[in-house]
Amino acid sequence: MTKKDKSEKSERILDVAEELFALHGFDGVTIRQISNRAKVDVALANYHFGKKLDLFHAVFDRRAELLSSSRRELLQASSGKKQTLEQIIEAFLLPLKMAQQTGDPGWKNYLALLANVMISPLWSKAMMGKVYDIRVEEFITALKGAFPKAKEEDIHWCYHYVSGALALTLAQTGRIDKLSGGKCLSSDFDAAYERMIPFIAAGFREVCG
Template sequence: MPSPPKQVKVGRPRSSDKDKSERGERILNAAEELFALHGYDGVTLRTLANAAGVDVALINYYFGPKQQLFDTVFKRRAKILNEQRLTALQSAQQAAAPEVVSVEKIIEAFLRPLEVAQESDDEGWKNYCALLAYVNNSAVWGPVLMSKHYNDLVDIFVDALRAALPGSDDADLYWCYHYMSGAMSLTFANTGRIDKMSRGLCRSDDFRAAYDRMIPFIAAGFREVCEG
């Protein structure tokens, strides 16, 4: 007797790991841009799904609820920035050994990777810097996301500053970091206000000029407050 014909399963083909990864990146990139433009409350999952070209259900499947997606978007580049800053600090410490690394070099290690991010041709980094400004100035998200993804690195830098400024009071160190964080946020935001105030003499998108001045300005502030 002839063998019965094989049954053919009909349905949607399984997605490859590459397809899933590409869709996931597309969702994260679209979310990063929309959150940077409109904030957390100004973005709906349907709007995000349309921007990413996926079903709403797929966003939840990959990343969970909206709050979890927001956290994933924020930590993705935070991890990269933290690694770059730590590498820069370790390089400065090795170059200064056996002496203690200077305040200026510590501040430069902390800030210069942010300049590189803002100068990047990758629109994702520009969106992330705007998102970082939004989160850092939010009474809702700042204490949650900044603390969760950046506090461990801040502790490492404060330890380095404590060694560079012997006898400094911890309260002074943290206040000075607070002021530096404010200057960073305004630079991330790239609002263009300084362009108008200076009548074109300064440009908020001239990141090299901004960081070249911010680094010695912040370092001098730490010295004045912590050593004064």
């Protein structure tokens, strides 16, 4: 097997695992199911990634650094200038925009997985600190600059609410589809992104303003 073949099979395993973990969570998926969908031997999946837990981490980490670094670049784009609140929020909500613009359908699977990790007491502690919490600290620092007179606990609570709204949106549960009678779609990240920035900005200004 050539290096190219190995790389392609490895990526296929990651893509399939990403989709299945996003749909069913860690406990709802087996290595055999992933291997069958990826059309590889179980032994090959084990060879590339080890145990299921190792594969879960590999799937989560694969896009984490790209997403995190892209957020940082956007947050620092106007470095040296006073950022508007909307610019700060835009950087944090970048996942919604990236999922629509990259043309890679795997991003929606990854973001659903990210949402599951964000709201899980177990996985959040184990996985969010590696990459994402550093960006959150930068986000909080930027918010403190936007609201220099705000109480620190108010900023953290507002971030908490933003994080929850983002997680629910990324999870694409379909609940808003049902409640709205089909007028809103949980898969429509463009519509969610467009409305979340002014909604979140108004909340921050009301609490921290």
